[in-house]
Amino acid sequence: MTAPAGTASRIDALRQTVEQALDRALPSRSVWPATIHEAVRYSLFAGGKRIRPLLTLAAGEAVGGHAADVMPLACAVEMIHTYSLIHDDLPAMDDDDLRRGKPTCHKVFGEAIAILAGDALLTRAFHHMAALPAGESAAIAVRRLRAIQVLGEACGTSGLIGGQVMDLQSEGKAVDATELEGIHRAKTGALLSACVRGGAVLGGASAADEDRLSGYASAVGLAFQIVDDILDATEGAEQLGKTAGKDAAREKATYVRIHGLERSRAMARDLLSAALAALGPFGARATLLSELARLIVERRA
Amino acid sequence: MTAPAGTASRIDALRQTVEQALDRALPSRSVWPATIHEAVRYSLFAGGKRIRPLLTLAAGEAVGGHAADVMPLACAVEMIHTYSLIHDDLPAMDDDDLRRGKPTCHKVFGEAIAILAGDALLTRAFHHMAALPAGESAAIAVRRLRAIQVLGEACGTSGLIGGQVMDLQSEGKAVDATELEGIHRAKTGALLSACVRGGAVLGGASAADEDRLSGYASAVGLAFQIVDDILDATEGAEQLGKTAGKDAAREKATYVRIHGLERSRAMARDLLSAALAALGPFGARATLLSELARLIVERRA
Numbered sequence: 314m315t316a317p318a319g320t321a322s323r324i325d326a327l328r329q330t331v332e333q334a335l336d337r338a339l340p341s342r343s344v345w346p347a348t349i350h351e352a353v354r355y356s357l358f359a360g361g362k363r364i365r366p367l368l369t370l371a372a373g374e375a376v377g378g379h380a381a382d383v384m385p386l387a388c389a390v391e392m393i394h395t396y397s398l399i400h401d402d403l404p405a406m407d408d409d410d411l412r413r414g415k416p417t418c419h420k421v422f423g424e425a426i427a428i429l430a431g432d433a434l435l436t437r438a439f440h441h442m443a444a445l446p447a448g449e450s451a452a453i454a455v456r457r458l459r460a461i462q463v464l465g466e467a468c469g470t471s472g473l474i475g476g477q478v479m480d481l482q483s484e485g486k487a488v489d490a491t492e493l494e495g496i497h498r499a500k501t502g503a504l505l506s507a508c509v510r511g512g513a514v515l516g517g518a519s520a521a522d523e524d525r526l527s528g529y530a531s532a533v534g535l536a537f538q539i540v541d542d543i544l545d546a547t548e549g550a551e552q553l554g555k556t557a558g559k560d561a562a563r564e565k566a567t568y569v570r571i572h573g574l575e576r577s578r579a580m581a582r583d584l585l586s587a588a589l590a591a592l593g594p595f596g597a598r599a600t601l602l603s604e605l606a607r608l609i610v611e612r613r614a
Numbered sequence: 615m616t617a618p619a620g621t622a623s624r625i626d627a628l629r630q631t632v633e634q635a636l637d638r639a640l641p642s643r644s645v646w647p648a649t650i651h652e653a654v655r656y657s658l659f660a661g662g663k664r665i666r667p668l669l670t671l672a673a674g675e676a677v678g679g680h681a682a683d684v685m686p687l688a689c690a691v692e693m694i695h696t697y698s699l700i701h702d703d704l705p706a707m708d709d710d711d712l713r714r715g716k717p718t719c720h721k722v723f724g725e726a727i728a729i730l731a732g733d734a735l736l737t738r739a740f741h742h743m744a745a746l747p748a749g750e751s752a753a754i755a756v757r758r759l760r761a762i763q764v765l766g767e768a769c770g771t772s773g774l775i776g777g778q779v780m781d782l783q784s785e786g787k788a789v790d791a792t793e794l795e796g797i798h799r800a801k802t803g804a805l806l807s808a809c810v811r812g813g814a815v816l817g818g819a820s821a822a823d824e825d826r827l828s829g830y831a832s833a834v835g836l837a838f839q840i841v842d843d844i845l846d847a848t849e850g851a852e853q854l855g856k857t858a859g860k861d862a863a864r865e866k867a868t869y870v871r872i873h874g875l876e877r878s879r880a881m882a883r884d885l886l887s888a889a890l891a892a893l894g895p896f897g898a899r900a901t902l903l904s905e906l907a908r909l910i911v912e913r914r915a
Binding site: 424 | 741745762
């Protein structure tokens with residue numbers, strides 16, 4: 314499966330639409346109390362690649378949905394991703410000074426505001442999902458509620474938060490391959506899966522289509538984390554925009570540490586193949602999803 | 615308006631129902647990773663008076679709704695209240711060691727887990743609101759979505775979070791009476807109002823009833839904070855279960871500091887009268903709401 318010419322520029326155009334939607338979804342910097350909105354926007358508009366919103370929109374497209382129906386979740390998942398980065402970077406957690414090539418939120422605004430900025434993004438994500446335009450049908454409300462449930466599950470203690478807890482607790486300990494996969498499925502995979510599943514729900518997917526996309530989401534989610542580990546081990550801070558070699562320094566469990574570099578690369582390639590195979594039944598409507606899987610596995614930062 | 619005999623025991627019984635619903639709404643302590651669920655339950659079941667869930671259920675009752683339809687929000691507001699306490703108590707924020715007579719979450723579980731426990735409660739609150747039993751009608755889904763919106767607004771940067779930002783920024787500064795009311799309406803009033811308004815929404819209130827209850831909520835919210843300030847200035851740590859005299863020590867803006875003790879007490883009494891007056895049109899169905907207003911203003915801790 315080769316991406317048709319023009320897919321890359323479609324992704325760029327969609328990314329622009331996401332930027333604009335995110336901008337509209339949040340209070341401006343000048344709204345009182347200004348500090349918190351400055352901090353929220355500092356981290357949300359720090360040059361993220363918007364992989365999660367793109368996956369969400371692409372899943373909606375694969376099931377024949379309208380982009381406008383899916384966009385609220387596309388914005389919400391990026392808010393949640395950003396909240397998790399802000400909180401993970403805090404001194405009490407991973408204690409990181411650099412993120413996407415810029416000082417982390419707490420380095421610029423202080424710890425108290427950084428904690429609150431994360432809280433604000435998490436809150437806004439759910440609030441934004443619940444904001445239904447006047448005159449929207451009850452059927453759309455039901456889909457929104459289901460998407461909120463998918464999102465909430467992914468962000469909770471069996472997903473994003475649970476993964477961070479396990480990650481913190483695994484530092485300096487021997488972690489086997491099964492435990493490592495469990496950590497990553499929770500910490501990274503759950504939210505990526507929620508993008509795909511939630512995008513499908515808002516796009517009006519059948520139960521069968523939702524199931525089919527779960528296979529794709531699961532493979533892409535794991536591949537994403539393996540590539541992350543490979544990049545941490547092989548790229549410099551300048552390229553990554555964050556502290557490099559950090560995993561090894563903190564003795565964190567990583568794929569590279571457990572499986573070695575070459576085996577990790579092979580695993581990522583196999584997962585890409587599995588993801589693309591799961592998209593077969595969707596034909597051309599899944600062009601974006603397949604291109605995004607490729608972007609995720611072949612990325613350099 | 616005098617509460618009929620039996621209202622106090624009805625409140626006790628409702629409180630028990632809330633405890634059970636909260637217990638069911640959260641993963642047990644043994645669910646992996648156990649630490650986070652222990653921390654969440656440590657703070658959520660630390661002897662809170664459940665004022666917010668009771669207000670929520672009472673508002674639903676005032677508009678003729680079913681308790682079962684309102685309970686998801688009753689649980690959600692207590693989770694959100696608890697999350698805000700955990701995060702406010704952190705060293706980077708108010709740096710409190712004692713809450714409800716027990717060591718604060720971060721003193722027991724460490725800062726990282728306390729941050730994540732707050733995040734988990736905030737996430738679970740919205741997730742819980744979105745969990746609709748199979749076969750529930752689309753009309754109920756629409757109400758749930760509206761209640762999530764009310765809740766999200768109250769917890770965001772114009773409510774709970776904004777109030778905490780303003781509160782932090784007001785420390786050691788001269789704050790006038792108007793600014794002080796703004797801080798408290800955001801920090802305390804917004805969530806209390808959301809309990810009443812959201813409870814009414816889930817109970818199937820008419821727009822007119824929602825408006826009428828807003829007057830009650832607004833008065834009760836402000837009275838709650840004034841009484842809080844009075845108690846901080848007059849009661850000891852043993853009675854309050856938290857560090858006493860903290861506001862004065864940190865030069866925080868409080869009603870007692872700006873208006874003095876006697877004037878503050880008179881303001882709380884006037885607000886109670888206003889709250890009770892707003893309930894007139896609801897007759898006997900508002901018995902619980904009126905009793906709760908009295909409990910809030912006349913409480914000793």
